[in-house]
Amino acid sequence: MIFGTFYSEVKHRDKLKEHAFSGKIVNKQLLINLENNMPHKHFTLEKKNQLAVLLRTKAKKKEIAKLLKKGRTTIWREQKRGSGKDGKYYVRKSKRITREKRLKANSRFKKIENDKQLREYIIKKIKKYWSPEQIGGRWNKNHKKKNIGKDTIYKYIYNQRKDLVKYLRCQKGKYRRRYGTRIREKQRENLKKRRIDERPAEVGLRLNIGHWEGDTILGKDRQHILTYTERKSGLILADKLGRGLAEETTRKTKNRFNGIPKEKKLTMTYDNGSTFSEHELIEKETGFTVYFAYPYHSWERGCNENANGLLRQFFPKKTCFAIITQEDVQRVVKLLNHRPRKRLNFLTPHEVFNEKGN
Secondary structure (H helix, E strand, O other), X not given: OOOOOOOOOOOOOHHHHOOOEOOOOEOHHHHHHHHHOOOOOOOOHHXXXXXXXXXXXXXXXXXXXXXXXXXXXXXXXXXXXXEOOOOOEOHHHHHHHHHHHHHHHHHOOOOOOOOHHHHHHHHHHHOOOOOHHHXXXXXXXXXXXXXXXXXXHHHHHHHHOHHHHHHOOOOOOOOOOOOOOHHHHHHHHHHHOOEHHHOOHHHHHOOOOOEEEEEEEEOOOOOEEEEEEEOOOOOEEEEEOOOOOHHHHHHHHHHHHOOOOHXXXXXXXXXXXXXXXXXXXXXXXXXXXEEEOOOOOHHHHHHHHHHHHHHHOOOOOOOOHHHOOHHHHHHHHHHHHOOOEHHHOOEOHHHHHOOOOO
């Protein structure tokens, strides 16, 4: 059989040069090579070239999607992006449009380059030997809606205004985050946490009072209610939070447990939210030994999850917590703590916690 040759708009790579196409027949070896290619989230130049070739062979969209390991909608969108007035797909046009979109999207993040007032402020303060952290801190104090971070200022100086480096206190090389990247910081933080499998076995058996679980429930407006549940009695404690800041959580936890006897404050098991990032301080202030469930293992804190479900009856999802007061929260908690539970032989959590039941 005789094959005609066809090359895409951009010259094929070496492995594609060997393959020829007729109007309707595609070389089988090429299809195998295409199918074995690693998938990419976005269309690479190689994928664009392959798409151009396959479209010219009149291959069906379903087959093209399978060969390129993309969704049919993705194929349609890419074809539309690179189509000319004649309806044909052109790799060069697709590349140009992609590049323009990327530049436009990235320009939103060039805060300093796009803000003359901010740029002049940074240059003025740098020349007064202010550090980028001091500049960002003072700027943010007066411009709540146009915050700037010290890392962004450092990048601007080193990449755009190297003449200003001489005003920095440390000039030994390109700026590095003092304590490493956020990923490393998070890894170090996780290593400090005691995991739930280190917790004493008696906690799981609910043999005695004093073992607690903590979490938050979230409102539509990103405000929280901080919840604590004692495992044996099911007693619920709850406090209204703002937007779940760690400092506020620590303060309210300390205040909430101040009046509870030491022998009833043994262990605390949290989820992995940033709300509880000050767990070491909570340990120091309350006397708890703090443990953490594994990420996305909510069933490891089943007692607290069940209590949150009870609270949700009164504070459903998509409720704006801004209109809820601490008095509202306390009223619901009192109602639940004085309601008999089947697993407690129809005693109330309040009675079991205070050992008043018979």
